[in-house]
Amino acid sequence: MRRANTNNKNNHNRSRKRRPPPFLPPSIGDDIIAGRTRRQKRVIASKWDLQTPIIIEITSWLDQESLMNLSLVSKQLHDIITNEPGNKNKIYPVFEVSGSSTLKFYQNLQEHVLYEKTRNKLQHYQVMRFKDSSKFKSDKPTGVSRRLLEIAEDIQMNGITSLYLSSSSFRNKNESSLLYTLPNILPKLLKVDFSNASFGQSVLEQFSFECPLLEKVTSENNRYHYHVNGFNFRASKNLKEIHMNNSSFSIFFREILDLNNHHEIFMFHYCCKALERVSIRNMKFEDRFIPAPAYAVPKFACSSSSSIDWFDWIHGVFRPLDTYFATALR
Structure with missing residues (x-):
C-alpha cells in the first residue's frame, strides 16, 4: 500500500504543468544578436541598412562634439560615423592644449617632433583647440623672445586646418607671444576662431601672411x-x-x-x-x-x-x- 501511494504521488507531480520561466527584457548590445538564428540576424541587418541613409543625414548637421557623443551610443552608430563611405561628416582628431606657459608648450612640441613616432602622429591631427588661450604667458615681459621664435621654426603641423583660440572671458588680454608664433607652425590652416580673445592688429596680419590658405576668421568680442x-x-x-x-x-x-x-x-x-x-x-x-x-x-x-x-x-x-x-x- 505504501508503494501504491508513492506511485500515485509521483504521477500527480508529473501531470502538474510547470510554470514558464519569467520573461526577461532583451539586453542592449551584441548579445541580443548573438543568440538569434541566422535568418533573424539577416532581418535585423537589413532593417539597419534601411536606416543608414537617415542616420547619415542626421550626422551631417552635427558639430564635432555632438558627433563624438553620438558615436558612443552603440557600435553600429560608431561604425557608420567612422567607416561609412557615404558619411562626409567624420570625427576629426583634436589636439587639445592646456597650460599656462607658452615656452613649455613649444618645448614639448619640439620634443615630440624630434622623436620619429610622435612626429608622425602629430601630422594626423586636424583640429587644434586651446582650453583657455588667455592663461598662456610669455617667458619675456614684452614681445616675443628670440628663443621662442627659434623653437617655432623647427615645428610644422601640416595636418591642422582648424584652430580654436577661444578665451574664457573677453576681459582677459591674450599674450602676443602665443598668438604671434602659432601661424608659423600651422601653414595649412583654413579656419581660426579667436572668440573672446583680446589682441592687437599685428596678430591678424601674422595669420594673414603665414597662413596663405586661410578661408574663415572668427573674432568676436575683441576689445x-x-x-x-x-x-x-x-x-x-x-x-x-x-x-x-x-x-x-x-x-x-x-x-x-x-x-x-x-x-x-x-x-x-x-x-x-x-x-x-x-x-x-x-x-x-x-x-x-x-x-x-x-x-x-x-x-x-x-x-x-x-x-x-x-x-x-x-x-x-x-x-x-x-x-x-x-x-x-x-
Missing part, C-alpha cells in the same frame, strides 16, 4: 579694434568668411564714407576678392575723427554685392544680401 578696410587681411587671397560680431573698428580715410566717389574704397576692400560671408553684428567704431561711420555699411553693400552672398549687420542670423537694396543705393 581691440580692427581696420574696417580689411588691411589686416591684405595677404589673405582666399578669405571667404569674416565673423566679427561685437567688435570695434577704426576708419582712417574719409573716402570709405563717400557714397558718390572712390568706389574702390569700402569696407574690407583689401580682402574682398573671394569674400562670400560677412557678419559684423553690433559693430563699434573707435575713430574719433569720423562723425558718421554708419555710412560705411551701405557703401560696402553697394560695392561688394557681386561677390558677397551673405551679409549680417544688425540681425542675429545670416541673411541673403539684398541686391535690390544695393542697386537702390547707387
